[in-house]
Amino acid sequence: MQIEVYRMTADGDTLTISLEAVCDSFSSLLWDIEYYQCGSFEVYIAANPENLSIFQTGRIIGRDDDSQHFGIIESVQIDTDAENGDYLTVRGRFLMCLLERRIIHPTYNVTAAKAYSEIVRNAVTLNAIQQNNRRIPGLSLGTVSGTCWEQTATLQVSYENLMEWVYTFCEKIGGTANIRLVKNSGETYKMVFDLSEGTDRSITQDDEPHIIFSDAYSNLLSFSYASDSAITRNFAYIYGHGEGSWRKHTTYCVGDEPAYLSRYELYVDAKDISEEEQVEGVTVPIPEERYIELLKSRGSEKLIDPKTASESEIAANSTQYIYNRDYFVGDYVTVEHKRFGMIQPKIQLIGMIESYDQNGRSLTPTFRKE
Template identity: 30%
Template sequence: MLYVCDENFKRLGIIGSFSYLLWRKRYTSHGEAELHVDVSMKNIELLQKGNILFRKDDNEAMYIYYRGFTEDNSGNDQLVIKCFTVVRWFDRRILWEKYNFQDTPDNIIRHMVFFTCLNPTDKRRVIPGLNFPYKPILEEVIQFQISYANLLEQIESLCNTYELGIKSVFDGKNLSFDLYKGTDRTINQSMNPRCILSKNFSNVLSRNYEEADNDFKNTVLVAGAGEDAARKLASIEQGSGLSRRELFVDARDLSATKKVGEEEVPISDEEYTLLLKQRGLEKLLEYEEFISFDCEIDVTKDNTKYGRDFFLGDIITIRDDTLGVIMNSRIVEADEIYRNSVKSLVVKVGKSVPTLPEKVKRMVKS
């Protein structure tokens, strides 16, 4: 059952039946949904662009951005609705000036939202009804400079770089946003209940594994402010010989000054080097080795239940003896699919991540 409300969270009605629903949630970025329902005046009136869909058994809300009409295999008219999670509302704002942050990545995200959506100088930019409570997550402080960029893109970039999850939390009346870290449920730890997905344990129906390194880079030279021999440079370097894969990043947009009060003052060489390395790290993460493992989970089995034993963003163990694959990986995407009331679940995991926090810290500071 799906509930519908308007942009002001006023309850409008219920969608009690549908032929197809895809409810896709992502860890570090916004999710999406697709709904197919019979064409009726009720459905047409309820499912207007901008209206919000939510479920009692899920705390993320989706807003409608697309409507279309088609025929199913039996020739029946269907109304097709496409949605994004309301996290994508942040795509409607840009950073209107230059900001220099020296803070944790999660606090930097909160500051950006505060300055652009919650308490901007121009009150016309306020997005009403938003709440972003403070909840400290990370401890490492970074140097970060950004100006005149899309807010959502910067949020998702920081979430990807520092393995942070972002989601909307909607209870049918109130909306807030939450940053969070998934739980380590791998076989290597003993603090939390373990989660192992494997055909051997009869909780995986099918799987698809891919890996590629055609775009992989592990060394970056970043060039910032200045000209010719005076240009400021920083690098992150790994590997040698054929294992070394180099990338150049032009970061001339990173200013060598910052505003203190009403005055522009020079940024110290140490701070500016950290800014350049932060930019380099973000770019390197765009060129990581590609490893993907999609698993269709058997929702009828009680030994490993999504939403009870493991959640989006958790790090779990994947084991496939046929492929010779054992990997500890984060669940980065979860698709709940309903076809004529029959549910299936497909989860996607990223590359192996147990040492990523240490890797990020080492690369930025090296």
């Protein structure tokens, strides 16, 4: 496995990305892929004039065995030590962090039901691709895959951080977003924004081969599981425009209305949702039934499920299942610990820290219950 370093050359609103160097002599590498948030990386490498000239902030880091994930160098730290040698610590996040540089402005209104894929792609286009001064040079729309992105919604949003807002919707519907490099016809690259969905590989389905991590198969080295219901919120009271008893309001929950000890209520202040919209340059009122749907959509974003987390260490060199060939971050798998009689038939792999150092390669996944 080799590290690739790409140079970004800006000329106004034009960006040229080209391969600068390839490196295979690093001391350690952490490659942290996350499904519902921006991933990160860290490279620990000898400090010398050549590496100092290669690993610079603003450049892009990739791997020759990973065509989906690329990071941008955000910090470079030099540590000198007469006994142990001089080292660079190079850190950054994956390219989705570029969207963190934009907010949603002006107000983005979706008053007629649209697919989530269209909503998110439109928001990225309006705030990071289309407007000249706000463009992220070199960024374009890529592919959409997964049925979760076909779900529809209405909404109104303004001034939210674009990256955080995108991941909020990813977590809501079970999809993910990513920015990767794609080679142009020459020796340059462009950035594309993709939407996708993980695959169910658990024992609860029969369309895909089952992926089972178990102490019985010697591919589950350690296991922990935690559940916390203290932050649960499953019933929302949403209040929009107006004052006192005239204030427009509604409620929202998923499925049947919870009751008694299973009911966890939440107040949502949605005064920022305007009762008007622009139609062909003319300001018109939003019909009340559509405004109520906007309130419900805001309420759905604020509900909080019980918090569960499962952390494990799995066998990195297992020939039974190979990471990024047989299963990927975002997939649903099965995890069991037969010695304690615990089984999670369908649990999502939401993060994977891949580590390389003098001790070899290790995989530390993070799972979350469906």
